[in-house]
Amino acid sequence: MKHGLRFDGVAVAGIGMVRFGMFKEIPGAHLARDAGLLALHDAGMTLADVDEAFVGYIQPAPMIGIKAMKELGLTGLPVTHIEDASATGLVAFRDAAWAVSSGRADVAMALCFDKFTDMTGTGGRGAGRDQIDAPILPAAYFALWAQRRMHDRGTTPEQFATIAAKNWNYGAVCPFAHRQSDHVVTPDEVLAARMVAEPLTTMMCCPPDDGAACIILAREDLVRSRQPGRPLVRALASALTSETYSPGHTFVGPVVGPATMTRDTALECYEAASLGPEDVSVAYCHDAFVNEELEYYELLGFCAEGEGEKLVAEGETGPGGRIPFNTDGGLLARGHPGGPTGVAQLHEAVLQLRGDAAGRQVEGARVALAHLVGGGSIATVNLLGVEGVGT
């Protein structure tokens, strides 16, 4: 079974996002409205131009997606709700891009929002007092990965801390990042932060966030006519998988499936796009817990298995490196509200491909990769490219 989709003639019309943070007093629908309006303005469109919308969130409340869309206007467009845990934003993008690629829509919107400040104590799986998996935190789950890697490969906490410091320092120069340090963060500072689940300190774990982000996809000719003179960014391909059963799967407690899901999903995305990791200029991955990023260097194909630590030591995933990762600070510094996270990755990827990422620009960026895993066992890998790539 193939899980990769290749998009034909689909371009990014507009992007918009609200800087992530804790906005207890602002309704989620208003965050969504603001991100949606920013994306419409960026696209040179109004909601009347949008044929279809996909609204993503992980907050467990009925009807909130359609209610958020109504903040942008009531035009009668079909609205589909999407929830795929942390991967939600990229899945909403995938469906919007496919709606355009398939010809059923000329313009489609992926709008995602979440409010962590509303979610506390609302009984999602793993949050309830009477649930067997309540004591196993996401941080613990990924710390289990880290411990096993340290056991198998001799990886050190200092190597994880080096990646974390890199993402904190990227966040400091990204205006959309939640965490904007006023000083250069060092690996020592990361290691000295409060321990959460060994070896992960608070500075190796993403913050809780509220936020919203939006991306509008459209037929290339429409994008050209609305925003002439702007570099065209195309949606190239997407792969989405849930887990194939293998021994060692844990059914109780947080689970995102074996790390190898990322490798298999990436291969399907590369194949759909007729591209390989050597073509990718900049990458975004699920670094909610920073040891994950090290695993994904290998699983996304940017180095051989067991060579992730070498990539870190040589600075190849930071500024000026061979394959910069998470140039907006990643989930670790830009933030991770849930649904909007993947769209925020795309927001940064589009800025990079347009050449608009001041202070963190990857020179000559031509192809961007966005990857997320989601709780329950989901992985998705997506590729965007500038004009002339993958055609």
Next chain:
Amino acid sequence: MARVPIEKGFFRVPDDPTEGPRLLGSHCPACDEVFFPRRLVCAKCLHEGTEDVELSPRGRIWTWTYCHVPLFGKKDADVAGYGVAQVDLPEGPRVQSILSGGPDDFAIGMEVEIDLETLRTNSKGDDVVIYRFRPARDGANAGGAAGGGTPAGGGDAS
């Protein structure tokens, strides 16, 4: 005073308080795969109609960590943290569980056995319990677990 599971259907709590709990699993008669927790359809071969089994009370630590936050809902507020592990049972399932013991009491590869931990007392006065694993007590770990650990001192919080 009865002991009631934090959530039904995952483990059996014996009436005899000296007897340990047993995890409730499923065995697929078609492909022989074993699962925890119970499920109707085999996740591997899709056979409909697995058989109920009780799983081994012992397993080996595949990976573990120590969380430096209080265990959710725990009565004993003095305990500042708790261990979490993935434990491989001999029948096959890998189980995520809290650990009973301190940050120096475990190692990858160590043999552990199941026990119960009381999280709190409910409104009827019953103890709400969850399963946990502790170092196996019959010397199975003597010189066994790489990286040390002191199973004999394995802090029984109860």
